Amino acid sequence: MTGVLSTRALNRATLARQFLLDHADVSALDAVTHLCGMQAQEPQEPFFGLFSRLRGFNPAELSDLLTTRQVVRTHLMRRTVHLVTAADALAWRSRHDAMLRQKVLGVYRTELAGVDLEELTTTAQKILADDQPRTMGDLARAVATQWPETGTRPLGEILLAALIPAVQLPPRGLWQEKAGARYLPISSWLGKEIDPLPQDETDPVGQTLVRRYLAAYGPAATADVRAWSGVAGLPAAVSALRDDLVTFRDERGRELLDLPDAPRPDPDTPAPVRFLPAFDNAILGYHDRSRIIDDEHKGLSVAGTRVVLVDGRVSATWTTTTTGVVTIDQLRPFTKPEQSALNNERETLEEFLKQHTET
Structure with missing residues (x-):
């Protein structure tokens, strides 16, 4: 084991790998x-x-x-x-x-x-x-x-x-x-047939899924891989990969797997405001979603609600009209700098909609 990763550290790792930190x-x-x-x-x-x-x-x-x-x-x-x-x-x-x-x-x-x-x-x-x-x-x-x-x-x-x-x-x-x-x-x-499933007890396709998942979502527990894929039978793949992976623990004591050279930014790295779509896998891709959304709000992730990340966490919801006006409903109070950053990103989204909307 190489240590315990805080919830905030997991949050920043997720944001980095999901292209949400920059x-x-x-x-x-x-x-x-x-x-x-x-x-x-x-x-x-x-x-x-x-x-x-x-x-x-x-x-x-x-x-x-x-x-x-x-x-x-x-x-x-x-x-x-x-x-x-x-x-x-x-x-x-x-x-x-x-x-x-x-x-x-x-x-x-x-x-x-x-x-x-x-x-x-x-x-x-x-x-x-x-x-x-x-x-x-x-x-x-x-x-x-x-x-x-x-x-x-x-x-x-x-x-x-x-x-x-x-x-x-x-x-x-x-x-x-x-x-x-x-x-x-x-x-x-x-114009191609799907690839046949290899009859190999080490589950090579499952290994690819695990590696690719960790590159985009890790560090993560095997329960997270299962929650993302829906596929339960990945123990053989994980077992075959273990020597190539590093392990951590989260604050709940779960074992987390990761690729050795994958980004794990400093937990104090600033996180920009980001508008996420409904059902985004940055949230749904985990069994334990606490790294990005509070338990009291986790129902939003399966309700088809668009959410806003502020300081890396789900902190508001958003909707848009047919004319491209974005409305935000806060889930918590914001500081003045947070509100300013939120308004700036909303304006960027509205400009995107205006620019790319056919009239």
Whole structure:
């Protein structure tokens, strides 16, 4: 062990690795790669996540990545829709298959009890072979004639969130576009099959997930890795990596894992005001979220509320109007310097919205 890390030290490490301590001079593609994807069930939120992380971010850059198929929207970590690079979608999907199936069955086990999932998958694949985009409802209705008692919602969810690796197609997810979710199999959209899961007891794909997670979120406990990914079966990967990692303890006594050379800034490093989108993984990416949000406010992280970081912690919420006016609701009193910094960053966000809003 190499010591105890205070909550504030963990906060500054998280901010540094999440590009929230200083705006990063990297491309949107490199940022999405580094962050291991961005939670994106609310289609516009990744744009605000990158605004707060990248210097001079232009939302057209991310839209272009979607239309050129360099990033995709797909069900992955925690069975939620994530915006991930095409390379990561192909490499990681098989490692998440069992978790995705388990989570959907956990919701619809009764409705799907009489359904042969292999037969269902084969039937749906034949329908999707024409490479025509379909909504979840369209596909569910197309197969429902064979399972009329099941209901279209369970059929659609198990197919497109678990059994068939699929992506949500643009224009959904493009900047300031409103569009329903239409799906194609990943293999059709990217022209490549997903990588098969290696039959290796050291879990090489899991090792990659752990390394990448620590680079973007560490230091962290194995429970944090599990909370971020939704994948429970990572002990073999962690065991295989242990000799390459360093360990710490947090103030609660949990063992924390980390990459030896990853940034761990001085806890007294000033932290700028940052506006985070709904469901940002900087908060949701942990089992113990106390490094960035107080227990009394942690419900905000799963309620789809946009939050503001002041001194590195969730200290306010924010909303915006269709005209780009940003409104802030404080969760605690601010000092005059904090209020001034908050007002400055709000003006920057409003200018971003004004500059990039079509009239």
